[in-house]
Amino acid sequence: MSSRGVRHDSMRARNLAVVLATIHRSGPHTRAALAERTGLTKTTVSSLVADLIEAGVVTESGAVRGGERGRPGVAVSLSGHRVAALGLEINIDYLAACVVDLTREVRLRRVRPADNRNSDPARILEGLRDLVKEVTAEAEADGLRLAGAALAVPGTVEGGVLRSAPHLGWRDVRVADLVDPPFAIDNEANLAALGELWFGSRQPDFLYVSGEIGIGAGLVVEGTVFRGTFGLAGELGHVVVVPDGPVCRCGGRGCLEVYAGQDALLGELASVGELVARLESGDGRAVRACERAGHALGVALTSAVHLLDPGEIVLGGIFAPLFRWLEGPVSEGLRARLGQMRGAPPALAVSGTGGDAAVLGAAGLIIQQILAEPARLLDL
Amino acid sequence: MSSRGVRHDSMRARNLAVVLATIHRSGPHTRAALAERTGLTKTTVSSLVADLIEAGVVTESGAVRGGERGRPGVAVSLSGHRVAALGLEINIDYLAACVVDLTREVRLRRVRPADNRNSDPARILEGLRDLVKEVTAEAEADGLRLAGAALAVPGTVEGGVLRSAPHLGWRDVRVADLVDPPFAIDNEANLAALGELWFGSRQPDFLYVSGEIGIGAGLVVEGTVFRGTFGLAGELGHVVVVPDGPVCRCGGRGCLEVYAGQDALLGELASVGELVARLESGDGRAVRACERAGHALGVALTSAVHLLDPGEIVLGGIFAPLFRWLEGPVSEGLRARLGQMRGAPPALAVSGTGGDAAVLGAAGLIIQQILAEPARLLDL
DNA sequence: GGATTATGTACAGATTATGGACTAAAGCGA
DNA sequence: TCGCTTTAGTCCATAATCTGTACATAATCC
Numbered sequence: 001m002s003s004r005g006v007r008h009d010s011m012r013a014r015n016l017a018v019v020l021a022t023i024h025r026s027g028p029h030t031r032a033a034l035a036e037r038t039g040l041t042k043t044t045v046s047s048l049v050a051d052l053i054e055a056g057v058v059t060e061s062g063a064v065r066g067g068e069r070g071r072p073g074v075a076v077s078l079s080g081h082r083v084a085a086l087g088l089e090i091n092i093d094y095l096a097a098c099v100v101d102l103t104r105e106v107r108l109r110r111v112r113p114a115d116n117r118n119s120d121p122a123r124i125l126e127g128l129r130d131l132v133k134e135v136t137a138e139a140e141a142d143g144l145r146l147a148g149a150a151l152a153v154p155g156t157v158e159g160g161v162l163r164s165a166p167h168l169g170w171r172d173v174r175v176a177d178l179v180d181p182p183f184a185i186d187n188e189a190n191l192a193a194l195g196e197l198w199f200g201s202r203q204p205d206f207l208y209v210s211g212e213i214g215i216g217a218g219l220v221v222e223g224t225v226f227r228g229t230f231g232l233a234g235e236l237g238h239v240v241v242v243p244d245g246p247v248c249r250c251g252g253r254g255c256l257e258v259y260a261g262q263d264a265l266l267g268e269l270a271s272v273g274e275l276v277a278r279l280e281s282g283d284g285r286a287v288r289a290c291e292r293a294g295h296a297l298g299v300a301l302t303s304a305v306h307l308l309d310p311g312e313i314v315l316g317g318i319f320a321p322l323f324r325w326l327e328g329p330v331s332e333g334l335r336a337r338l339g340q341m342r343g344a345p346p347a348l349a350v351s352g353t354g355g356d357a358a359v360l361g362a363a364g365l366i367i368q369q370i371l372a373e374p375a376r377l378l379d380l
Numbered sequence: 381m382s383s384r385g386v387r388h389d390s391m392r393a394r395n396l397a398v399v400l401a402t403i404h405r406s407g408p409h410t411r412a413a414l415a416e417r418t419g420l421t422k423t424t425v426s427s428l429v430a431d432l433i434e435a436g437v438v439t440e441s442g443a444v445r446g447g448e449r450g451r452p453g454v455a456v457s458l459s460g461h462r463v464a465a466l467g468l469e470i471n472i473d474y475l476a477a478c479v480v481d482l483t484r485e486v487r488l489r490r491v492r493p494a495d496n497r498n499s500d501p502a503r504i505l506e507g508l509r510d511l512v513k514e515v516t517a518e519a520e521a522d523g524l525r526l527a528g529a530a531l532a533v534p535g536t537v538e539g540g541v542l543r544s545a546p547h548l549g550w551r552d553v554r555v556a557d558l559v560d561p562p563f564a565i566d567n568e569a570n571l572a573a574l575g576e577l578w579f580g581s582r583q584p585d586f587l588y589v590s591g592e593i594g595i596g597a598g599l600v601v602e603g604t605v606f607r608g609t610f611g612l613a614g615e616l617g618h619v620v621v622v623p624d625g626p627v628c629r630c631g632g633r634g635c636l637e638v639y640a641g642q643d644a645l646l647g648e649l650a651s652v653g654e655l656v657a658r659l660e661s662g663d664g665r666a667v668r669a670c671e672r673a674g675h676a677l678g679v680a681l682t683s684a685v686h687l688l689d690p691g692e693i694v695l696g697g698i699f700a701p702l703f704r705w706l707e708g709p710v711s712e713g714l715r716a717r718l719g720q721m722r723g724a725p726p727a728l729a730v731s732g733t734g735g736d737a738a739v740l741g742a743a744g745l746i747i748q749q750i751l752a753e754p755a756r757l758l759d760l
Numbered sequence: 761g762g763a764t765t766a767t768g769t770a771c772a773g774a775t776t777a778t779g780g781a782c783t784a785a786a787g788c789g790a
Numbered sequence: 791t792c793g794c795t796t797t798a799g800t801c802c803a804t805a806a807t808c809t810g811t812a813c814a815t816a817a818t819c820c
Contacts, residue, residue: 003398003401003402003405003417003418004398004418004419005394005395005398005399005418005419005420005424005777006391006394006395006398006777007391007420007776007777007778007806008391008776008777008778008805008806008807008808009806009807010391011386011387011388011390011391011776011806011807011808012806012807012808014385014386015385015386015807015808018383018384018385018386019385021383022383025383030767030768031767031768032766032767032768037383038383038384038385039384039385040385040387040808040809041808041809041810042767042768042769043768043769043770043771043808043809043810044385044807044808044809045768046768046769047769047807047808063816063817065766065817065818068765068818068819069764069765069766069817069818069819070764070765070766070767070816070817070818071765071766071767071768071815071816071817071818072766072767072816072817073766073767073768074767074768156721156722164720205609217687221608221609226606227689228601228688228689228690229585229601229689229690229691230689230691230722231689232689232722233687233688233689234687234689235686235687235689235721236686236687237686238682238686238721239682239683239686239687240620240621240679240680240682240683240717241620241623242622242623243621243622243679248719250718250719250720250721251716251717251718251719251720251721252682252716252717252718252719252721253717299620299623300620300683302618302619302620302632303619303620303680303683303687304687306615306616306617306618306619307597307613307614307615307616307619307683307684307687307688308608308613308687308688309607309608309609309610309611309612309613309614309615310608310609311609311610336631336632337620337631337632337633338630338631338632339628339630339631339632340544340630340631341536341615341618341630341631341632342536342610342612385808386808387775387807387808387809388774388775388776388777388807388808388809389775389776391775391776391777391807392775392776392777395776395777410798410799411798411799412797412798412799420777420778421777421778421779422798422799422800423777423778423779423799423800423801423802424776424777424778425799426799426800427776427777443785443786445786445787445797448787448788448796449786449787449788449795449796449797450785450786450787450795450796450797450798451784451785451786451796451797451798451799452785452786452797452798453797453798453799454798454799
């Protein structure tokens with residue numbers, strides 16, 4: 001609980017957010033419908049909507065007839081023409097950026113291939129800065145105002161500081177400070193979960209499992225990402241599957257990653273595409289690797305379901321193209337192990353976003369912030 | 381996000397809560413100090429404090445000199461004399477109740493031994509109703525007004541309905557409806573975690589591990605219990621320790637409970653006291669059982685730390701008296717398995733509450749509600 | 761075209777916080 | 791002891807915001 005008292009302007013800020021959230025959640029509304037939904041009076045809603053229009057987050061979008069009789073209302077809907085969010089991602093082999101407007105339309109996408117393994121943070125951040133400049137200029141030329149930016153990184157983040165990104169070879173990098181204006185940073189898996197929420201037409205409760213070189217997970221409960229105490233929650237890749245199994249790069253033993261990480265799945269194959277090809281041709285070794293991974297995932301997800309209680313489980317990253325082969329072993333494992341503890345195990349689904357859930361989710365985080373505090377756009 | 385607009389009275393309700401929370405968190409304050417802390421004006425604070433005094437949640441408690449000079453202020457502190465909360469618990473072999481006032485003073489405790497295994501819900505609830513009547517009468521004779529009640533049950537709770545309590549033999553019991561006024565219900569482990577927060581002088585971030593016949597856990601993040609999507613989070617007892625281990629009563633295999641549940645620990649011994657005695661005398665079998673349990677706990681907690689990211693781990697219930705013998709294996713397991721993933725594993729601590737963390741936590745839940753919405757006390 | 765119905769705005773009134781003036785109560789210094 | 795300074799708490803006029811009623815507007819129904 002914030003310990004600051006609230007004043008008149010906080011009340012208005014809150015009401016602006018309530019009206020905007022209603023439009024966002026349930027589509028265009030007339031002012032009258034908004035008044036009914038929010039419990040505010042028509043007068044107040046009119047005044048709030050006027051402010052939201054001025055802030056550029058909503059527009060009037062034509063007449064609607066409510067019942068059969070009476071004066072038709074004017075629909076107020078989210079506006080995609082003024083305000084947008086910038087999503088960024090640093091990953092092992094690329095930098096990516098995207099611009100998403102308030103209607104969730106992806107307005108711009110940029111991917112720059114790069115080899116960032118064991119790289120120098122300063123050099124990569126220089127490249128990121130360039131990318132930001134380029135994309136910002138293009139967005140502004142499009143008439144968009146970028147209300148904020150967020151960055152996805154393949155590592156653990158604590159209070160805006162990148163603590164450890166083993167594959168990049170980075171430790172304790174204060175990424176946010178190096179770019180102006182400073183932006184939000186979060187773990188790839190957390191943001192991919194948000195990406196799934198915003199762009200994969202998901203229900204607001206699920207566990208997104210991100211298969212990359214490592215395996216991460218982001219839990220979304222009631223539309224927000226659960227981060228734990230230090231922001232380190234969701235490290236599904238190191239859940240114990242076999243207590244005295246092979247040593248993992250984390251120092252533990254028998255972690256999920258050992259059985260279902262990219263390296264374990266691909267073996268000597270060069271890419272996921274190749275693995276899929278082998279699977280389709282019924283190659284025994286590939287099928288066995290996939291079954292082993294599915295089995296391990298079933299075990300780890302059983303623990304995860306007991307501890308996190310997700311509404312649904314979504315497989316993303318490299319698990320998405322492999323879903324056909326993973327689904328069976330994973331869901332059987334869950335069903336058998338969860339037993340009578342719950343009615344039925346959470347449903348298993350494929351990720352609805354393409355490979356770029358994380359960048360999109362980064363933009364989604366900013367959109368979430370805008371929707372939560374539209375008043376900030378008015379102060380500037 | 382609630383979708384209801386806020387009005388003047390919500391603003392005031394919020395400010396009442398802010399002032400009260402400040403006093404609760406940081407002890408007695410003068411009105412001037414409250415004004416500074418909350419950012420409200422002295423005028424507003426005076427008016428809010430007047431309401432809080434009327435509601436009976438705070439009192440003036442003597443003069444305090446702030447600096448060296450100037451008129452001394454009047455300290456405003458929590459009042460334990462009017463408002464209190466009722467905590468209740470149904471467990472395998474007893475019914476319990478307690479009354480706790482706003483200063484966290486336990487004003488009343490009642491435990492009624494009973495054999496509730498495989499019992500008839502209606503009969504037990506009858507007994508609970510009697511207990512409530514008795515305790516309510518005593519509290520009222522003491523001048524206390526019970527602002528609400530909450531009930532801890534050894535089972536899973538979903539939206540006020542007790543879904544499944546295997547040891548009681550209950551399924552789908554609508555407990556809340558059967559008592560008037562209806563009260564909040566939650567899982568024993570979740571409420572024990574709150575009990576630990578309120579009465580064990582804990583930091584606001586920890587995972588409370590409740591060793592009873594089953595093993596549960598309640599995660600507290602920033603002072604609130606994490607419940608997951610359906611309120612089923614924290615089922616530590618069924619986290620997988622050995623994927624093809626012995627069958628557990630839940631239907632799974634190799635669950636933590638199989639290795640560290642009460643039955644596994646006690647073997648043929650009749651009570652935890654007896655086990656402690658054996659351990660103290662160095663009985664080999666007892667020591668080995670304890671080591672095995674500690675090892676299994678280390679494995680399950682490793683998964684829990686990766687997924688939940690708790691600030692600290694608190695062992696309660698039957699694990700509390702066994703802490704001396706469990707601490708070593710558990711913390712070694714955590715240290716070895718967590719490896720380089722985090723700076724250091726979360727600290728391991730014993731529960732600070734006695735055996736009745738759950739009842740106390742039930743009362744704590746209500747106190748939390750009062751502190752969050754003091755305005756409700758004024759409306760009546 | 762007039763009655764009916766629903767939308768959206770205008771204006772007075774209510775609620776609550778603010779800010780400066782004022783009163784109260786203590787110590788300090790002469 | 792008296793006045794000065796300092797801090798606490800209250801009073802009152804003002805400002806921000808929401809409410810509620812009245813009203814103008816725009817559609818359908820007959």
